[in-house]
Amino acid sequence: MSSxxxxxxxxxxxxxxxGGGAPLHVLAVDDSSVDRAVIxxxxxxxxxxxxxxxxxxRALELLGSEPNVSxxxxxxxxxxxxxxxxxxxxxxxxxxxxxxxxxxxxxNVPTRISRCLEEGAEDFLMKPVRPSDVSRVFxxxxx
Amino acid sequence: xxxxxxxAQLNALLASMFATGMVDDQFKQLQSLEDGGSxxxxxxxxxxxxxEDADRIIADIAALLDQPAVDFDKVDAHVHQLKGSSSSxxxxxxxxxxxxxRQFYEAKSKDGCLMALALVRSEFCDVRSKFQTxxxxxxxxxACSPK
Numbered sequence: 001m002s003s004x005x006x007x008x009x010x011x012x013x014x015x016x017x018x019g020g021g022a023p024l025h026v027l028a029v030d031d032s033s034v035d036r037a038v039i040x041x042x043x044x045x046x047x048x049x050x051x052x053x054x055x056x057x058r059a060l061e062l063l064g065s066e067p068n069v070s071x072x073x074x075x076x077x078x079x080x081x082x083x084x085x086x087x088x089x090x091x092x093x094x095x096x097x098x099x100x101x102x103x104x105x106x107x108n109v110p111t112r113i114s115r116c117l118e119e120g121a122e123d124f125l126m127k128p129v130r131p132s133d134v135s136r137v138f139x140x141x142x143x
Numbered sequence: 144x145x146x147x148x149x150x151a152q153l154n155a156l157l158a159s160m161f162a163t164g165m166v167d168d169q170f171k172q173l174q175s176l177e178d179g180g181s182x183x184x185x186x187x188x189x190x191x192x193x194x195e196d197a198d199r200i201i202a203d204i205a206a207l208l209d210q211p212a213v214d215f216d217k218v219d220a221h222v223h224q225l226k227g228s229s230s231s232x233x234x235x236x237x238x239x240x241x242x243x244x245r246q247f248y249e250a251k252s253k254d255g256c257l258m259a260l261a262l263v264r265s266e267f268c269d270v271r272s273k274f275q276t277x278x279x280x281x282x283x284x285x286a287c288s289p290k
Binding site: 032033034035037038041042045106127128129130131 | 169172173175176185188189192193195196223224226227228230231232233
């Protein structure tokens with residue numbers, strides 16, 4: 001299923017959760033349409049409900065209207081608002097700071113990684129992201 | 144019977160793409176997410192997005208290199224973007240061509256960049272052609288498979 005509404009470019013797939021309950025909702029943020037499709041596909045295969053947006057700004061808009069986001073996975077390098085800046089805004093918000101945030105990047109820059117982890121990111125994944133990466137992180141972070 | 148023959152063609156095509164290094168393990172990872180391995184759903188979606196994305200980026204790089212004063216920072220940004228998407232889809236040769244490109248825009252060599260762009264374009268055209276054939280075969284297989 002695809003949804004294009006109000007600037008949100010995304011794919012949402014509602015699948016039963018592993019325990020039969022409502023699927024956990026993951027917000028994926030990436031300015032690359034290819035990477036949005038890949039991460040959405042990986043998450044859908046793991047039975048998550050996914051909404052994918054193309055910017056930090058859109059992510060914050062959605063977070064303001066959607067109360068049940070269980071995890072955010074975001075690219076680091078995006079125009080206008082980086083994944084790090086999005087992470088900071090989430091962690092500075094009293095309503096959003098409990099949402100785990102995972103950062104993705106194609107570049108292995110140790111200072112970038114440590115900065116994100118210090119700011120509260122749960123993990124930092126190198127691109128290309130693989131299903132095993134998602135399983136490892138999400139199994140650790142999510143109930 | 145027709146579906147079997149088409150599936151054999153698809154399998155041979157995919158095998159050659161892996162054998163020649165055109166695609167790498169990341170592509171295999173994406174295939175593993177596809178129900179039934181038919182190449183007509185998720186893999187086709189990602190391949191189509193990659194083709195559109197790469198077409199646009201290559202055209203943008205060519206336009207930048209056509210300017211009297213080349214903005215090498217923008218060239219860098221575009222090549223980085225293409226390297227990222229080719230890596231995510233598993234288009235290994237395109238990714239490697241992008242990595243080869245870096246030395247030329249770092250050296251601010253217009254001629255070098257033009258040669259590197261030609262290689263990127265060539266590798267992209269090859270993988271685009273294979274992806275398109277792959278998707279056509281996937282659709283044909285789905286059309287003649289029993290529901």
